[in-house]
Amino acid sequence: MNENERQTISVNLKINSVNHALQIEPRVSLLDALREFAGLTGTKKGCNQGACGACTVLVDGTRINSCFALAVQYEGRDITTIEGLAEDGELHALQSAFIEHDGFQCGYCTPGQICSAVGMFKEFQRGLPSAVSETMTGEIEFSDEEIKERMSGNLCRCGAYVGITEAIHEAFDAEVKR
Amino acid sequence: MSNEIGKPLSRLDGRPKVTGAARYTADTPIEGLTYAVFATSTIPHGRVTKLDVSKAEVAPGVLKVLTHLNTPKLKPIQHPPAGQSLMPLQDDRILYEGQPVALVVADTWERARHAADLVRVEYARAPFLMDFTEHLDKAVTVKGFFEPDSKTGDFDRAFNSAPVKLKQNYHLADRHHNAMEPHATIAAWRRGKLDMYDTVQGVFVARTVIAQALGRKPADVRVRSKYLGGGYGCKGFVWPHQILAAVAAREVRRPVKLVLTRAQDYTSHGYQAATEQTVTLAAGRDGQLVALRHESVAPGSMSDDYVEYGAIASRTMYACPALETRHRIVRVNRGPGTPMRAPQEGPSMFGLECAMDELAVVLKMDPVELRLKNYAERDPTKGKPFSSKKLRECYSEGAQRFGWERRNPKPGSMREGHDLIGWGMASALMETYRFPATARVTLERGGTVLIESGTQEIGTxxxxxMPQIAADVLGVAPERVRLVLGDTTLPGAGMTAGSSTTMGVGxxxxxxxxKLKQKLTEMAGGPIAPDAYADLLKRRRLEKLSAEGLWKPDGEAGTGESKEWTMYTFGAVFVEVRVDESLRVPRLARCVGVYSAGRIINPKTARSQMTGGMIWGLGQALLEHTELELNYGRYVAKDLANYLVPVNADVPDLEAYFVDEVDEHASPIGAKGIGELGAVGVSAAIANAVYHATGVRVRDLPITVEKLL
Structure with missing residues (x-):
């Protein structure tokens, strides 16, 4: 066993339905595992401190900051990154809405914004209230105010918030009304 | 022309950006990559007396530890276009906290990061200066990008005889760019030549400076920048880390990736320097300005002469016969400032437009009317006419869209429930900096079109x-046109800076x-339909047909001035703020901006530019402030949790409109620039609205709750 093997462990991650067997140190974050070891660079490193949301991915459908997570914690979980949202080359409705409503400029926060919005909508559907919700238990309206509040963990320095809110509203509105 | 210009086309790079396929610098896959991490100075001034790298050097995976003791000597570089002339790791001097003292290269990022923590440094501390406002007596005059002083007419005489006078101080905070993408460089040496991927707003400028520092010919250096995750100025000049990454790659003989940490981003590539501004105004009772003096002091660095021109807008904005501006800096132990969206006019329009609001209050005059009274038909300092200016239309359309006529001028008079409502306005102004550019347009087999130009994509x-512009000329669909950019092997273009790219590269x-269309017409022996292009190539047995294009502004490059004209963009910004009567938290409730900015190529992306700019203005007005720690001489918070940038919930309805305008004096396509204009005037409009809501005049940004208690 060489020194490198002594310091690393094998970690199996299921990312976008594909298994990745990685040989990494236990201190490698999920974000760095994705980017530097699994070759999935769509997920972005903005602050590496859990403050900007650029690294947001979905784990079993729940949004998390992947910079704040160790890869070893996520064995056996379903990890979805921005690369896994489109199906057979068909963009997710939210991806199309981001393009249509110009919900980005430089595009660096965009993978995190989109993954976060997908997770956010699931939270909303589960009835999870936010700080601006009128009720803790009853039906919450899928309003711009709710979207803005729930998306405030994802910073966009270009200031594309107007388009981001419009895109999320449009993409999920049909589902809310259903 | 097929009218592609002016269409709200969705971004052609939308798909790669929403699928994660767009490759930013740090995403570039390179075989055999190693990772570099800086250890940085913990003191703001002094010398390194002892360096212990023994633990770092033997840490697992470490390939090299560079310090000033073993880093090869580099050739001197100058600011500009380097962000600073001070090159770390060349001697033992420390001039600011955060200055690199060691660069560790290892086989993984985790190992490099850990080893950087193992570097032990001892210092001899020296006295330092941090807060320039405590040392205004040490202010000096330096020549930055512009003349430090300007003087038109006899200020004292005009001032002394005027019936209405006003003098106020305004303070803007230090701020940081905080692009979401940290600075990143990948450097690889291949057969004696340097190949770099870099987060830089100007690949050609980067090549020049990096080659100079390394003592190489520019031809030995290739720099690429395919997508930038924002920059806002901090990736404009070339900074030491880019050069040191190249040095490290040469030392370890492997490609090196250097990505700055968020904390290092605060000390490695500039910031928007605070300004302490004094505005002195004198006017007749009818509101006509007779004298205007605007003075600004900003922090500077110990090594270089970057100046934030916090009074420069007053040289141009209003017709006034006696007009003086003055700029000084106080050198402090911090890295240098650098342009930040929006520099110069951005900070200076805060002081000027707040002072104008205060004058309107003294005169009991409507703020819009006061501005119209002093409307400049010509640049009052340069004496030249504006190449185009429809600011009058901006004021009237903005006021009408906002509903300004319903404003009760009395402070505190408008409210709804617990909210005090304030309506304020300000003007916007930005110089139209023009830079030369070249491009190549190629018709390819199959009829697709390729544009090549060494410009950059930063989100604008x-x-x-560019495909819209080429499509418009050639009569093809923009979707059939693609742009390749960000590479020093392409035709030359300038920095993505100064809102200049659409105009210059466009x-x-x-x-x-x-020229390509001319070639095709000649080849076809007459007018040719776009759907016949491919056939023509085929018949001539040509793989492709190219034409080279060039634009050189008349007048001095990098200015907004030609022999006959002076060039600026303008706007009028109207805002509503709401301040809870008990909690006193100020919030922006809506913003309407109307702009006079030449021809708009794409209204969809342009609207995003302007509303994004407004959000920058909102941050400047209410949130952003880089706090100084005066005992240790550092920034208090070098992160995104404690430096507040606007989040989605801070952002209300934002509306941006353009008046119909084509400025053919500025550029052949009639366009000017809009990247920075949207960020100008917003903070003054908000401060003026806060006064209208509360009766409290805050002259010190950001306007935080404690200033309204």
Whole structure:
């Protein structure tokens, strides 16, 4: 066993339905595992401190900051990154809405914004209230105010918030009304 | 022309950006990559007396530890276009906290990061200066980008005889760019030549400076920048880490990736220097300005002469016969400032437009009327006419859209429930800096079109706008046109800075496309329909047909001035703020901006530019402030949790409109620039609205709750 093997462990991650067997140190974050070891660079490193949301991915459908997570914690979980949202080359409705409503400029926060919005909508559907919700238990309206509040963990320095809110509203509105 | 210009086309780089396929610098896959991490100085001034790298050097995976003791000597570089002339790791001097003292290279990022923590440094501390406002007596005059002083007319005489006078101080905070993408460089040496991927707003400028520092010919250096995750100025100049990454790659003989940490981003590539501004105004009772003096002091660095021109807008904005501006800096132990969206006019329009609001209050005059009374038909300092200016239309359309006529001028008079409502306005102004550019447009087999130009995509939409311009000339669909950019092997273009790209690169693309169309027409022996292009190539047995385009502004490059004209963009910004009567938290409730900015190529991306700019203004007005720690001489918070940038919930309804305008004096395509204009005037409009809501005049940004208690 060489020194490198002594310091690393094998970690199996299921990312976008594909298994990745990685040989990494236990201190490698999920974000760095994705980017530097699994070759999935769509997920972005903005602050590496859990403050900007650029690294947001979905784990079993729940949004998390992947910079704040160790890869070893996520064995056996379903990890979805921005690369896994489109199906057979068909963009997710939210991806199309981001393009249509110009919900980005430089595009660096965009993978995190989109993954976060997908997770956010699931939270909303589960009835999870936010700080601006009128009720803790009853039906919450899928309003711009709710979207803005729930998306405030994802910073966009270009200031594309107007388009981001419009895109999320449009993409999920049909589902809310259903 | 097929009218592609002016269409709200969705971004052609939308798909790669929403799928994660767009490759930013740090995403570039390179075989055999190693990772570099800086250890940085913990003191703001002094010398390194002892360096212990023994633990770092033997840590697992470490390939090299560079310090000032073993880093090869580099050739001197100058600011500009380097962000600073001070090159770390060349001697034991420390001039600011955060200055690199060691660079560790290892086989993984985790190992490099850990080893950087193992570097032990001892210092001899020296006295330092941090807060320039405590040392205004040490202010000095230096020549930065512009003349430090200007003087028109006899200020004292005009001032002394005027019936209405006003003098106020305004303070803007230090701020940081905080692009979401940290600075990143990948450097690889291949057969004695340097190949770099870099987060830089100007690949050619980067090549020049990096080659100079390394003592190489520019031809030995290739720099690429395919997508930038924002920059806002901090990736404009070339900074030491880019050069040191190249040095490290040469030392370890392997490609090196250097990505700055968020904390290092605060000390490695500039910031927007605070300004302490004094505005002195004198006017007749009718509101006509007779004297205007605007003075600004900003922090500077110990090594270089970057100046934030916190009074410069007053040289141009209003017709006034006696007009003086003055700029000084106080050198402090911090890295240098650098342009930040929006520099110069951005900070200076805060002081000027707040002072104008205060004058309107003294005169009991409507703020819009006061501005119209002093409307400048010519640049009052340069004496030249404006190449185009429809600011009057901006004021009237903005006021009408906002509903300004319903404003009760009395402070505190408008409210709804617990909210005090304030309505304020300000003007916006930005110089139209023009830079030369070149481009090549190629018709390819199959009829697709390729544009090549060494410009950069920073989020402004060039991957969409340039195809629209070429498509407009050639009569093809913009989706059939693609742009390749960000590479020093391409035709030369300037920095993505100063809101200049659409104008400069766009005009070069227009020129190349026009020449290509001429070639095609000649080859066809007469007018040719776009759907016959491919056939023509086939018949001539040509793989492709190219034309080179060039645009060189008349007048001095990098200015907004030609022999006959002076060039600026303008706007009028109207805002509503709401302040809870008990909690006193100020919030922006809506913003309407109307702009006079030349021809708009793509209204969809342009609207995003302007509303994004407004959000920058909102941050400047209410949130952003880099706090100084005066005992240790550092920034208190070097992160995104404690430095507040606007989040989605801070952002209300934002509306941006353009008046119909084509400025053919500025550029052949009639365009000017809009990247920075949207960020100008907003903070003054908000401060003026806060006064209208509360009766409290805050002259010190950001306007935080404690200033309204």
């Amino acid at each position: 939409g060039v991957y969409t706008i 005009s070069a693309v227009h020129d190349a496309a026009t």
